[in-house]
Amino acid sequence: MENGAARTAPAVIVAIDGPSGTGKSSTSKAVAAQLGLSYLDTGAQYRAITWWMVSNGIDITDPTAIAAVAGKPEIVSGTDPSAPAISVDGTDVAGPIRTQEVTSKVSAVSAVPEVRARITELQRSIAAGAEDGIVVEGRDIGTTVLPDADLKIFLTASPEARAARRSGELKGADVRATREALLKRDAADSSRKTSPLAKADDAVEVDTSDLTLQQVIECVVTLVEEKRAAE
Numbered sequence: 001m002e003n004g005a006a007r008t009a010p011a012v013i014v015a016i017d018g019p020s021g022t023g024k025s026s027t028s029k030a031v032a033a034q035l036g037l038s039y040l041d042t043g044a045q046y047r048a049i050t051w052w053m054v055s056n057g058i059d060i061t062d063p064t065a066i067a068a069v070a071g072k073p074e075i076v077s078g079t080d081p082s083a084p085a086i087s088v089d090g091t092d093v094a095g096p097i098r099t100q101e102v103t104s105k106v107s108a109v110s111a112v113p114e115v116r117a118r119i120t121e122l123q124r125s126i127a128a129g130a131e132d133g134i135v136v137e138g139r140d141i142g143t144t145v146l147p148d149a150d151l152k153i154f155l156t157a158s159p160e161a162r163a164a165r166r167s168g169e170l171k172g173a174d175v176r177a178t179r180e181a182l183l184k185r186d187a188a189d190s191s192r193k194t195s196p197l198a199k200a201d202d203a204v205e206v207d208t209s210d211l212t213l214q215q216v217i218e219c220v221v222t223l224v225e226e227k228r229a230a231e
């Protein structure tokens, strides 16, 4: 216990998965900040590699073309929950990865097995290096990336609640169009062959439709604390 002697609690690994707009990012950042853990937004990594493909003129309808260059971009993720950061080949892409163009193309890029293998390896090494523990959010964290996570949460919410939240963020975007785009991305993410969006058998499912963000955060913090107390 030489290295852990100064720690007040053992490192804990928390996996938070679910579809878009269920509250993964907001919840994960707040839980990590509150508990002094690192934070990893894996969706930002898939968005970053998609941004690189688009910027380099790769045909995103051609999985072979994507696979051939999947190893090229160097993606670096910050893990401070109060200052999430992401760069590609040294360029800060936190803004560009949120454009509608990237959002509409990310499911096609993230379905390519070579892309997933590369990003999964990166995610595992970041989690292994997080000395005080980490909250990792995405679509396949509990099922594939970190199947031995100490706690797995699967967030859900009705399409209506998710679309209302997202269109609120996109400053007045049409709720119906936002809902359709969300459902299309869910369908693509859930039906791909490699590591689809799915709830792990041992994940705790939390429906956030009628909960405030604060209630969801409190629920997850309590679950982490219960887990720690039991260890």
Ligand SMILES: Nc1ncnc2c1ncn2[C@@H]1O[C@H](COP(=O)(O)OP(=O)(O)O)[C@@H](O)[C@H]1O
Pocket (backbone or CB within 6 Å): 018, 019, 020, 021, 022, 023, 024, 025, 026, 027, 165, 166, 169, 208, 211, 212, 213, 214, 216
């Ligand atoms: N329980 C909640 N109630 C109301 N709004 C929420 C709730 N959880 C998240 N939000 C808001 O919904 C939007 C999407 O949340 P986000 O955390 O980005 O979801 P995800 O990462 O699952 O896509 C954000 O504007 C966030 O503040």
Ligand SMILES: Nc1ccn([C@@H]2O[C@H](COP(=O)(O)OP(=O)(O)O)[C@@H](O)[C@H]2O)c(=O)n1
Pocket (backbone or CB within 6 Å): 019, 020, 021, 025, 042, 043, 044, 046, 047, 106, 107, 108, 110, 111, 137, 138, 139, 140, 141, 185, 189
């Ligand atoms: N672990 C993950 C995380 C994201 N993704 C992909 O990345 C996309 C963007 O993820 P995101 O978390 O930024 O999406 P939002 O829920 O924030 O809209 C998803 O639609 C998936 O296609 C994935 O395949 N696996």
